[in-house]
Amino acid sequence: MSYFAAAVVRDDSGWTAAEVSLRGATDIDEVADRLRDVDQEADVSLLFVEADDAYLVILRLDEGEDLRVFGSDSAFAEESRLGSLLVGDLKTSVTGLDGDEEPRPAAGGDDETEQPVVDPEADPVGDADLLANLGISAQKLLTLCTHEGMLPADVTAEICEVLGCVDEVEELREV
Numbered sequence: 001m002s003y004f005a006a007a008v009v010r011d012d013s014g015w016t017a018a019e020v021s022l023r024g025a026t027d028i029d030e031v032a033d034r035l036r037d038v039d040q041e042a043d044v045s046l047l048f049v050e051a052d053d054a055y056l057v058i059l060r061l062d063e064g065e066d067l068r069v070f071g072s073d074s075a076f077a078e079e080s081r082l083g084s085l086l087v088g089d090l091k092t093s094v095t096g097l098d099g100d101e102e103p104r105p106a107a108g109g110d111d112e113t114e115q116p117v118v119d120p121e122a123d124p125v126g127d128a129d130l131l132a133n134l135g136i137s138a139q140k141l142l143t144l145c146t147h148e149g150m151l152p153a154d155v156t157a158e159i160c161e162v163l164g165c166v167d168e169v170e171e172l173r174e175v
Contacts, residue, residue, distance in 0.1 A: 001080040003051040006156070006172050007035055009042035017168035019175070020047060025085060032067045035059060044134070048159075048169070050152035051076065054146060057086045058159075060130045070094075070126040072145040072152065090125040091143045094142060117170060122146050135162045 018038050026032050027040045035047045047059040055076040060068045071090055076083030124145060128138035136144075136159055144155045153173070162165040 001052055003049055003082060004153070004173065005047060005049045006169050007038040007045060007047045008160065008163065008169060009039040009046070010044045011039060011042050015163060015165035015168060016171055017165060022049070022082060022085075028067070028069070028085060028089065031059065031086065032061060035061055036064050042066065045072045046131075048152075048156045049082075051080065051082060051155060053151050053153070055079070055083060056152035056155050057083075057128060059086075060127075068130040069125070070128055070130050070141065072122060072124055072155070074101055074123040074125045087125055092104050092125060092127075094126065094128040094138070131159065154159040 003022065005022050006017055007020045008015050008017045016039070019029060020034050020038065022031060022034070025034065031047070035045050038045060042061075043063060045061040045064070047057075049055075049057040049059070051057075054073070056072040057076070058070045059077075067100055069087065069090060071077075071087035074087060074090070074093065076086070077088040077090075078084075122145065128141050131141060132138060141159075144158055156169060157166055160169045
């Protein structure tokens with residue numbers, strides 16, 4: 001299993017990015033500790049874990065606390081030890097909008113009632129709303145993760161574009 005793990009952290013000076021090794025991690029709490037270690041004083045810390053061009057997991061810490069996790073597909077837990085470590089304990093399938101959220105048109109769609117449909121082959125799990133206050137709604141995240149032809153790296157790039165840290169993450173890929 002090949003993976004890429006990039007942390008992006010925001011403090012008063014803006015976003016910075018660092019690659020994070022998950023080698024030897026024994027549980028999700030240890031992964032969270034490695035994310036905290038990137039910047040102990042960060043207001044927001046995000047970890048994007050892309051595996052085998054098939055799976056994306058996003059972890060979020062606010063001021064080093066309250067770990068929130070989203071996985072693009074629960075099958076990742078069955079595919080590898082890393083997947084089991086990151087999303088194996090997530091029981092909440094994410095199937096679409098919460099009842100109180102307004103439907104949004106699909107990208108490029110002209111019909112106001114058109115709504116992206118979650119890929120029936122994927123089973124997103126966890127907290128799809130973890131990026132909502134950063135400009136990526138749960139529906140947008142689900143749409144990105146289930147859009148045909150989108151690789152995990154593409155999803156990470158789209159999210160980081162909205163956040164304003166895409167250059168920092170792309171520099172890590174080039175190393």
